[in-house]
Every structure is written in C-alpha cells, then in structure tokens.
Amino acid sequence: MAARGLTMRRAAMRRGDETGRGTIGGYDERCAADLATVGEGRALSREDRAWLARVVTGAVRPNRDKPLWDLAHALAALALLTGARDGRDLVTLVLDPGLARPGAIEARFGASAAGAAAADARGLVLGGARGWRGGWGGLARLLALGEFLLAAEDLAHFAALADWLDELARAPDADAAAVLAKRLARRLAAYRGAHMPLAAHERRFRAILAHLAGRTAFDDDDVLAVWQAEMRAGERPGFRTVAEHFVTFEAAAAVLRDLGGLNAAAPLDAAADWDGRLDADRLDAALADLAADDPPAPLADLLAGFPEGPKILTGAERDDLADLLRLDPFHRTRPLTALRAASFGRVQSGIANRLRRGGGGAGVAERAACAEAESYAALAARARDLAGHLGRMLRIAAALRLAGGAADLPAAARAALAAAEADLRRVRRAGFDDRARLEAGFAAAQDALLRLSAEADRLDRALAALDRQRPLDAAFAADRAAFAAVLTAAYAADAAASPAVVS
Amino acid sequence: MSDPGRDEPDRDDPASRDPARLLAELHAARGLMRDAAGRAPGDAAGGVQLGEEPARPGLAALWAHATRAPGAPVDLAVVRALRGDPAAQRRYRALLAGQAVAHAPFAVAASDGGLAARRVGAYVLELVPAEDGSPPLLVIRGGSGRAIAAIEASLGDAAVRLALPAPVEGAYLLALDPALPEADRLGRLLADPAAAVFLL
Incomplete structure (x- = not known):
C-alpha cells in the first residue's frame, strides 16, 4: 500500500499536478519549451526570463500589448539606423547574438541617427506624430521577445512574420510600426489561445476573490472553503491546486494592496482608472517582482535537481520533502494547509487517477471515505525525521569540509565535528563508504542541503506551533470528516458516470 | 480590429x-x-540529448546558414547537425522557406521523358538534358518581379546551394556541368520529385 502510494505520488509529481492532468499554471509543454529555447539561447537573466514569461502570458499592465508596441517601434528605428533593406535584415538583427546584451546594442548604435530614428545615451528614439522612445536595457529584452515570436511553435509562423517585417523594412515609420504592433498582438493572442488554457485559472481566482469579498488576508479555512465550494459547484479542482492559487493570490495581493489596487471597495473594477490610480512604471516593477520573486531555486527544483552520488536523500525522502514543501511558503506560514494538501490532496489525486484509468486499487467510495489518509501526527513525525536527517547530513557536510583543519576550532565545534564523523561512520547508505566520492557529492549538494535543511526546520517548528494552537489529532479528525463528505458527494456520481472531468 | x-x-x-x-x-x-x-x-530544443551528441545549433546559427551567400564559408557544426538531426533540418527549412522568394517542398509536375519541369511558386524550372557535348542546363523562367540570387535544393540530409547569374531576357540559365560536383548534385536533386527547392 505504501509502495503503491509512493509510486503514484511520484508519477503525479513528475506531471507537475496532483491530479496528474493538464499543466500546473495554465500553459502547455510547447509554451514552456518555446520560452526555454529563447532563454537558454540568449542566456537571459532570471529577470529577463520573468519579463518574457509575463509578456507571453499577458501579465503586463496597464496594457498587455505594450511590449509588442515597443518591439514594433524599436524594429522600425533599427531598420532606419541599419538601413535594413528587407525583412531578412530585420530577422538577422533580432537573432544576432551580438545584440543580446544592452551594452552591445548601445555600443553598436549609440549616437547614430538616420531619418526619423536616432540613438542617444538613453536609448532609441523614433520621431513622428506621437514619438516613441525605448531604453537600451529594454531593447535587449524586446529582441528576445522578437526571437520568441519568430521561433514559436517550431517556426510555424516564421514566414508570416518575415513578411510583416518585410513590409516594415519597406517603410520603417511610426505608422508601419503601429500596424506591425497590432499584427504581433494578434499573433501573441492566438498563441495564448492555443497554448495557455487560462480560463479555468481565471475562474478559480474569481472564486477566491468572490469568497474573500474584498479581503486580502485569508487563513487555512478560507482555502478549504473555496475548495469545498468549487467541489460542490461541480468543479473538480485538486485541493492542492486551489492552495497553489492562494499562494499566487497572497504574493500578488501584497503587491497590489501596496499599490492601492485590491484594497478598494470594488477591487480593480471596470470603473477604475488605471492610469489615474496606478503609476504604470511602479505597477510594472511590482509585477516584475511577482514573476521573478520566487527564490532563485524553488524548493521543488532543488529536490528534483538534487545531485546524484552518495545517497544523502533517498527517492522516498525527496518525494516526502517535495510533498510537504511544494506549497512554499505555506509550509511555514500555513502549515495546516500544507498538511491538508499532503494528506487529503493525495487521497483526491488517488481518486482522480483511478477514475481516469477506470480501475485499479481501492474503489472510489472507499478512497473517498479517507480511511487511508495519512494522519497529521504521522506527517508531522515524518517532517521531524526529515528535518533531523537533513541536519545530520549538514553537519556531515561541514565535517567533510573541515576535515584536517579542525585543530584551530573552539572545543565545542571540535566536539560537534567529532560527533558528525561518528554519524558518518554509522550511515549505511550507497556511496557513503568512498571518502573521495562522499566529499565531492556533499560539496555538490551543499547549497541545496543548506536551504532544504533550513526549510525543513521551519516546517517542523510551524507544525509544533500549530499543534499547540490546534492539536493535530483533533484537527485531523475534523478535517477527515469534512474532506470525506466533500469527496464522497463529488466523486460518487463521477464514479457512476466515469470518466470524470478533473481539472 | x-x-x-x-x-x-x-x-x-x-x-x-x-x-x-x-x-x-x-x-x-x-x-x-x-x-x-x-x-x-538542453531540454529546450525539444529532444532528448545524449551526452556525447553535439549541442543543437541555435536559431541564430541556423539563420546565418540559411542566409549565407552561395560558396561562403559554412559553420561546420551547423552542417553536421543538418546531416544528422531531422529537427534541425525542419527548422532550417522553415527559415529557408520564410526568406525564399519562392519555394516548393516537392515537385508538383512529374518528370516527362528527357525534360523535367517543375513549378516553384511563380517560377518554372526546366532541366534541359546534355546534348552534343554541352552540359545539362537549368532554365528558370517566370517569377514575381523580385530578383533571385541563388537556388537551394535539398532532400533528406543532402543539400546544395548555387548562386544564379543575372537573368537573360527574364530567364536564369545555369549550366549543370557534371565536372563540377556541386552542379552535378543540384541537377540530380532537381530531377528527384521528392526534393525541396528554394529560390532565394
């Protein structure tokens, strides 16, 4: 039973969604691959990648088409400055690796002028009735966006885009730039339509906003209430999926509240004057932070990319940690939601998997009763074991690093190192018998180990605090009744009419 | 809108x-x-890459190859990738098609006895066979008014690109001298209905 649960959990994690279906955040594999190609090819910084991801998903305000407007005008200006003869020359400019950095672009074009276009210390200018200006830093990003549009969907629209650039090169002025901007906006909108199923996510955020009725603060029970309401309304979101939406909402709410956006009685409603109430630049900076603000190495990725070598973490330990830490930062701020997702989220994904396969393992009704749900006390004990194990591994890492040079250390530190060495000799894990491999393995894993250990400790402390405030056994019993009621009501009919739709 | x-x-x-x-x-x-x-x-390119495989060429490198002047030096890494990697071939052809004056992924007209003709966009390509010691001749007529400077034909991992001389009375003439390996290969590719043709 445990082995089967683990296998299923691993499979679901590989797919990135607890229900194992679709994508976690409203985009498909093609979209992720298209973005990764540009990001890797141009070695974009994390900030520029986040900017590009925002432009592609449309998370740019006041207007999501503004970057395309800027790209079209930049290309018109560059066409004038370089004397581009045709679309080919413009494609060459967009793809030129020598123009991937702001400094390189400035070095090439700085202080030049041709026709209505000019370049100065700040950036490019395209004259005309309304005039346009773009800074050097933004230009490198815009060219990355240009490459994304040219290369998207395995170059399926390359010829059409090359034709549009041809038209721009024939008369590179503000009018032609405006035409190109609209064409690019339509192209990107079509791309979103094909590769970004945002509607379901939008519906869920609407449900969250409706439930909170203008509040931005929420607690564990709000997450549960929204999930329950969605399930009763006939939707089938995973509990963890709803919690993930709350993670994004929390991050966004803090920034938007600062900007006076969500705090109003009618949050960002149709009558709100974007230009008047929100400074566009500040808003853009806030949105940029939101997309890029995740820790540079998200916890789940630290685990996925944990170096092979000595078995510092077994597969099962990694899976357990991933399960508990996936809703970062809720494992430390809302540990009850993390427990609910780990315990009942797993029950729900088991039901969803069974319905999808049409059989296998325990029946739907039996699963929905949550008899097999892992208790919060058991999860908390496992979290404590993991924190203890990671701490031990961290001390071993320190011992390996300091081996031989410990003589100068204070007595207490020397004693700790000796204890770590003793620990090391007791560990019976693959790769721990070869000192050279061990040192290399721990050196490679050191940064990940440090962060994971810190987060596991925070989870352990959060769970201990939760237990004092809301004893885990009582909380689990109450939650089991609540989850069983919702799951039974929702999935009994689905099982009869399978296959069910799970989003 | x-x-x-x-x-x-x-x-x-x-x-x-x-x-x-x-x-x-x-x-x-x-x-x-x-x-x-x-x-x-390496995941980004969409395929599994084995450790010993060379990195897949980036879009900029493929584009430089697609827009090179006939006879210009080539990036050997790109040439190698185009020989062995169908995905790189697909991307390269999409780039070629995007900048070609005209292109056809395969021949529409079947060859007819000694004279093979095929239509490529607004152009008609004719292969006039060798005669009395003169080499076979490629004749390209028609067109949209935009000048073409080169022809590239490809099939699978075989590809050849040759510069075209200036047109004479609206027709581009190219001798496919069997003594010149490139010209000979172009002639054979053009005779194969499965070959793709790009007029650049």
Missing part, C-alpha cells in the same frame, strides 16, 4: 482591469519560471 490604426494599444480593454485575469496570467508566468528552473539545460 481588422483595420490597424495608429493609436497606442487600447487602454480600455476590460480584461486588462479584471483582477482574476491578471492573477491567472501571473500564476502562469510564475509557473513558467518554476518550470524553467526545473528544466535541464
């Missing part, structure tokens, strides 16, 4: 002000960032 105007992007798009929409877009952007961080380098 069908008549693109001069105005800046419309600031009154109601969807722009919908917080649920913005949250969904942000959620997707954050998901993409997380996804990218978890992706192994």
Whole structure:
C-alpha cells in the first residue's frame, strides 16, 4: 500500500499536478519549451526570463500589448539606423547574438541617427506624430521577445512574420510600426489561445476573490472553503491546486494592496482608472517582482535537481520533502494547509487517477471515505525525521569540509565535528563508504542541503506551533470528516458516470 | 480590429482591469519560471540529448546558414547537425522557406521523358538534358518581379546551394556541368520529385 502510494505520488509529481492532468499554471509543454529555447539561447537573466514569461502570458499592465508596441517601434528605428533593406535584415538583427546584451546594442548604435530614428545615451528614439522612445536595457529584452515570436511553435509562423517585417523594412515609420504592433498582438493572442488554457485559472481566482469579498488576508479555512465550494459547484479542482492559487493570490495581493489596487471597495473594477490610480512604471516593477520573486531555486527544483552520488536523500525522502514543501511558503506560514494538501490532496489525486484509468486499487467510495489518509501526527513525525536527517547530513557536510583543519576550532565545534564523523561512520547508505566520492557529492549538494535543511526546520517548528494552537489529532479528525463528505458527494456520481472531468 | 490604426494599444480593454485575469496570467508566468528552473539545460530544443551528441545549433546559427551567400564559408557544426538531426533540418527549412522568394517542398509536375519541369511558386524550372557535348542546363523562367540570387535544393540530409547569374531576357540559365560536383548534385536533386527547392 505504501509502495503503491509512493509510486503514484511520484508519477503525479513528475506531471507537475496532483491530479496528474493538464499543466500546473495554465500553459502547455510547447509554451514552456518555446520560452526555454529563447532563454537558454540568449542566456537571459532570471529577470529577463520573468519579463518574457509575463509578456507571453499577458501579465503586463496597464496594457498587455505594450511590449509588442515597443518591439514594433524599436524594429522600425533599427531598420532606419541599419538601413535594413528587407525583412531578412530585420530577422538577422533580432537573432544576432551580438545584440543580446544592452551594452552591445548601445555600443553598436549609440549616437547614430538616420531619418526619423536616432540613438542617444538613453536609448532609441523614433520621431513622428506621437514619438516613441525605448531604453537600451529594454531593447535587449524586446529582441528576445522578437526571437520568441519568430521561433514559436517550431517556426510555424516564421514566414508570416518575415513578411510583416518585410513590409516594415519597406517603410520603417511610426505608422508601419503601429500596424506591425497590432499584427504581433494578434499573433501573441492566438498563441495564448492555443497554448495557455487560462480560463479555468481565471475562474478559480474569481472564486477566491468572490469568497474573500474584498479581503486580502485569508487563513487555512478560507482555502478549504473555496475548495469545498468549487467541489460542490461541480468543479473538480485538486485541493492542492486551489492552495497553489492562494499562494499566487497572497504574493500578488501584497503587491497590489501596496499599490492601492485590491484594497478598494470594488477591487480593480471596470470603473477604475488605471492610469489615474496606478503609476504604470511602479505597477510594472511590482509585477516584475511577482514573476521573478520566487527564490532563485524553488524548493521543488532543488529536490528534483538534487545531485546524484552518495545517497544523502533517498527517492522516498525527496518525494516526502517535495510533498510537504511544494506549497512554499505555506509550509511555514500555513502549515495546516500544507498538511491538508499532503494528506487529503493525495487521497483526491488517488481518486482522480483511478477514475481516469477506470480501475485499479481501492474503489472510489472507499478512497473517498479517507480511511487511508495519512494522519497529521504521522506527517508531522515524518517532517521531524526529515528535518533531523537533513541536519545530520549538514553537519556531515561541514565535517567533510573541515576535515584536517579542525585543530584551530573552539572545543565545542571540535566536539560537534567529532560527533558528525561518528554519524558518518554509522550511515549505511550507497556511496557513503568512498571518502573521495562522499566529499565531492556533499560539496555538490551543499547549497541545496543548506536551504532544504533550513526549510525543513521551519516546517517542523510551524507544525509544533500549530499543534499547540490546534492539536493535530483533533484537527485531523475534523478535517477527515469534512474532506470525506466533500469527496464522497463529488466523486460518487463521477464514479457512476466515469470518466470524470478533473481539472 | 481588422483595420490597424495608429493609436497606442487600447487602454480600455476590460480584461486588462479584471483582477482574476491578471492573477491567472501571473500564476502562469510564475509557473513558467518554476518550470524553467526545473528544466535541464538542453531540454529546450525539444529532444532528448545524449551526452556525447553535439549541442543543437541555435536559431541564430541556423539563420546565418540559411542566409549565407552561395560558396561562403559554412559553420561546420551547423552542417553536421543538418546531416544528422531531422529537427534541425525542419527548422532550417522553415527559415529557408520564410526568406525564399519562392519555394516548393516537392515537385508538383512529374518528370516527362528527357525534360523535367517543375513549378516553384511563380517560377518554372526546366532541366534541359546534355546534348552534343554541352552540359545539362537549368532554365528558370517566370517569377514575381523580385530578383533571385541563388537556388537551394535539398532532400533528406543532402543539400546544395548555387548562386544564379543575372537573368537573360527574364530567364536564369545555369549550366549543370557534371565536372563540377556541386552542379552535378543540384541537377540530380532537381530531377528527384521528392526534393525541396528554394529560390532565394
């Protein structure tokens, strides 16, 4: 039973969604691959990648088409400055690796002028009735966006885009730039339509906003209430999926509240004057932070990319940690939601998997009763074991690093190192018998180990605090009744009419 | 929308002000960032790369190859990739097609006895066989008024590109001298209906 649960959990994690279906955040594999190609090819910084991801998903305000407007005008200006003869020359400019950095672009074009276009210390200018200006830093990003549009969907629209650039090169002025901007906006909108199923996510955020009725603060029970309401309304979101939406909402709410956006009685409603109430630049900076603000190495990725070598973490330990830490930062701020997702989220994904396969393992009704749900006390004990194990591994890492040079250390530190060495000799894990491999393995894993250990400790402390405030056994019993009621009501009919739709 | 105007992007798009929409877009952007961080380098090109395989050429390198002057030095890494990697071939052809004056992925007209003719966009290509010691001749007529400077024919991993001389009375003439390996290969590729032809 445990082995089967683990296998299923691993499979679901590989797919990135607890229900194992679709994508976690409203985009498909093609979209992720298209973005990764540009990001890797141009070695974009994390900030520029986040900017590009925002432009592609449309998370740019006041207007999501503004970057395309800027790209079209930049290309018109560059066409004038370089004397581009045709679309080919413009494609060459967009793809030129020598123009991937702001400094390189400035070095090439700085202080030049041709026709209505000019370049100065700040950036490019395209004259005309309304005039346009773009800074050097933004230009490198815009060219990355240009490459994304040219290369998207395995170059399926390359010829059409090359034709549009041809038209721009024939008369590179503000009018032609405006035409190109609209064409690019339509192209990107079509791309979103094909590769970004945002509607379901939008519906869920609407449900969250409706439930909170203008509040931005929420607690564990709000997450549960929204999930329950969605399930009763006939939707089938995973509990963890709803919690993930709350993670994004929390991050966004803090920034938007600062900007006076969500705090109003009618949050960002149709009558709100974007230009008047929100400074566009500040808003853009806030949105940029939101997309890029995740820790540079998200916890789940630290685990996925944990170096092979000595078995510092077994597969099962990694899976357990991933399960508990996936809703970062809720494992430390809302540990009850993390427990609910780990315990009942797993029950729900088991039901969803069974319905999808049409059989296998325990029946739907039996699963929905949550008899097999892992208790919060058991999860908390496992979290404590993991924190203890990671701490031990961290001390071993320190011992390996300091081996031989410990003589100068204070007595207490020397004693700790000796204890770590003793620990090391007791560990019976693959790769721990070869000192050279061990040192290399721990050196490679050191940064990940440090962060994971810190987060596991925070989870352990959060769970201990939760237990004092809301004893885990009582909380689990109450939650089991609540989850069983919702799951039974929702999935009994689905099982009869399978296959069910799970989003 | 069908008549693109001069105005800046419309600031009154109601969807722009919908917080649920913005949250969904942000959620997707954050998901993409997380996804990218978890992706192994090399995944991006869409294929599994084995350790010993050379890196897949980037778009810029493929584009430089697609726009090179006939006879110009080539990037051997790109040439190698185009020989062995069908995905790189596909991308390269998409780039070629995107900048070609005319192109045809295969011959529409079947060969007819000694005279093979094929249509490529607004152009007709004829292969006049060798006669009395003179080499076979490629004749390209028609066209849209845009000058063409080169021809590239390819089939699978075989490809050849030759410069075209200036047209004479509207027709481009190229001798496919069997003594010149490139010209000979072009002639054989053009005779194969499965070969793709790009006029550049």
